[in-house]
Amino acid sequence: MSRALNRSDLEEANAEFYAAIEAGDLDRMSAVWADGTYADGVCCVHPGWSMLRGREEVLRSWALIMANTSYIQFVLTEVEADVYGDQAVVTCKENILTADEDTEAGFLAGGSIVASNVFVRSSGEWRLLLHHGSPILNVTEEE
Numbered sequence: 001m002s003r004a005l006n007r008s009d010l011e012e013a014n015a016e017f018y019a020a021i022e023a024g025d026l027d028r029m030s031a032v033w034a035d036g037t038y039a040d041g042v043c044c045v046h047p048g049w050s051m052l053r054g055r056e057e058v059l060r061s062w063a064l065i066m067a068n069t070s071y072i073q074f075v076l077t078e079v080e081a082d083v084y085g086d087q088a089v090v091t092c093k094e095n096i097l098t099a100d101e102d103t104e105a106g107f108l109a110g111g112s113i114v115a116s117n118v119f120v121r122s123s124g125e126w127r128l129l130l131h132h133g134s135p136i137l138n139v140t141e142e143e
Contacts, residue, residue: 010081013126014090014117018074024066030059034120034127045132047113071099086121094133112136 013032020028034042039055046065052058075095082089094113118130 007081007083010083010088010090010119010126011079013119013128014079014081014092015076017117017128017131018076018094021062021066022072022074024069026059026063026066029062029066032128033058034122034129036122038120038122038127038129041129043130043132045134047133047135069098071097073097088119088121088126090117090119091115092117093136 016028017032020026020032033055035055040053042053042055042058044052044058044061046052046061049061052061073096075097077093077095079090079092092115094115095110096113097108097110099108113133113135115131115133117128117132119126120129121127
């Protein structure tokens, strides 16, 4: 590895995860997730879903989501990124806009999810090992 991966590299890897979702690009999504020795440990919890474990199962879920999502946009807030050697954690609030082009009104919906993304350093890059998204059901006065 020619240079140490820093917080900026981590933030770029995290941004690429969301860019892949917005683009509906399964190849980009595949490049984000850890593989090789980490493949069996890859995990994902979509809001309201059961835990998915294993790279193949996780990527299948993204293929399904992408095939059934005509438009999605993420505005990330409260992003915190911490590097711990060869592991890193990014937490954030996902403010999501979606639309359904198949409806007469072009239905638009929004929502907020808190997310934890755990990355590992693999082959000189940050690769996603765990994504856990949880809907925000209780709104406090501070929000």
